[in-house]
Amino acid sequence: MRYPADQKAETHRQIVAAAAAEFRCKGLQGIGIAELMSQLGLTHGGFYAHFKNRDALVMEASVCAATESLDRLLAAATDVPAGKEVEAMLDFYLSPAHRDDVAHGCLLPALASEIARQSESVRNAFTESLQTNLAKIARYMPARDSDGRMAQAMTLISGMAGGVLIARAISDSNLSDVLLNSVRMQLLGLYSAWQA
Template sequence: MGHSQTQKQETHERIVQLAAQRFRELGLEGLSIANLMKEVGLTHGGFYKHFESRDHLVAEALATALESSNSQARAGKTATFQALVAAYLSKRHRDSPGTGCAIGALVNDMGRAGEEARALYTAQVRKSLSRIGQRLSATDDSGHDAEAIVALSAMVGALGLARAVDDPALSGKILATVQDYLLALDASSATDD
C-alpha cells in the first residue's frame, strides 16, 4: 500500500471511530457530516472520498461501535451476571455514552435507521441476549431467553431514563433500583433451579 493510500485508510479509520463515538453521544440524526469532517480536520467534500453515502458511514460506524461493545464484553470485566448489571447500570456508564453500549445509546434511533444498520443492531441484540442468558444462574441447559430479554430490556430502559432525567438523585435511584431488582431476580432464579 502506497503512502497516500495508507494515509487515506488511516483517515478513513479516524472518521469511522469518531463517528461511532459521536453517534452514541448525539444519535444518528444528531451528527452532521459537515461537523464530523470539520472535527477530523477535513472539508465536507472530502467525505465522499471515503464513503458513498451517509448510510454507508452509519453502517460502518455502527459496526465499529458494536464491535467495541463486544470487545468490552470479551475482556472479561463483566464475567458474571452481577458484574454485567453493576457495570451497565453504573453512573460511569450513564455518563459516558460515547464509549458505552451502542445498544443503549442508539435504541431510539434504530427504528428509523436503514436496513443495513438495523440488521447490524439486531445481530448485536441477539449476541447480547445470548451473553446475558449464559451469565444468568442456571443449573440446566433450558436457557434463559425470557429472563435475558427482560434483563436487557430493563438495563437499556433504565440507562436511557437515567440519562434523560435532569435530577441526579432520581437518575441514580433509577440505576440502583433496576440493578437491585435484576440481581434479586437472578438470585431468585438460582434458588428456583
C-alpha cells in the first residue's frame, strides 16, 4: 500500500524526532530500531522505507537534536536588552531545568562522546551541524574578526557542554546546582574579559 508523500514525510519527521529524544536520554545503543518503531506504532520493516540503515537515522537524529538545542539556546537570547544575549544563553543552558531535560537538552553533553566512536559519515554530519551552529553563536561574540568570534564561540559552548555533562553525572543535586552556577559565573567572567 502506497502512502501520500506528505504522510511519508511526516512519518519520517516523527521517527527522526523520536530518535533524537531517545538517543539523548538512552544513548545511541540504548534503544533498538524495533523498539523505536514500535513506540510510534510502526513496524520494524517500515524503518527501511525511510532510512538506508541505522547510521542514516543517527545522522539525521543528531542533526535534528543539535538544531532543536540551538533553537532553544538562541530563543533565550531574544527579547533581552542588547548586550545581554550571552548572559541569557548562559542562564538558560547552565540551569537545573536544562540539565534535567535530557530528552530536549543539548546534544553535546548527551551524545558527543558516543558520536566520536561512530562511523565517519555520522561524525561528518555532526561536524557540519556543529560548524553551522557555532557560526550562529559566534554572531554574539565580541572578537573583531570572524576567526576570533568562532574561537570564542567554541570556547563558550565547550565550557557550557562540559558543565552540563558533569552536572548530570553528580548524584547530589545541590552540588550539581553549585557546579552549574560556578561554570556560568566563570564563563560570564571570560565573556566580559573578551569584551574589554
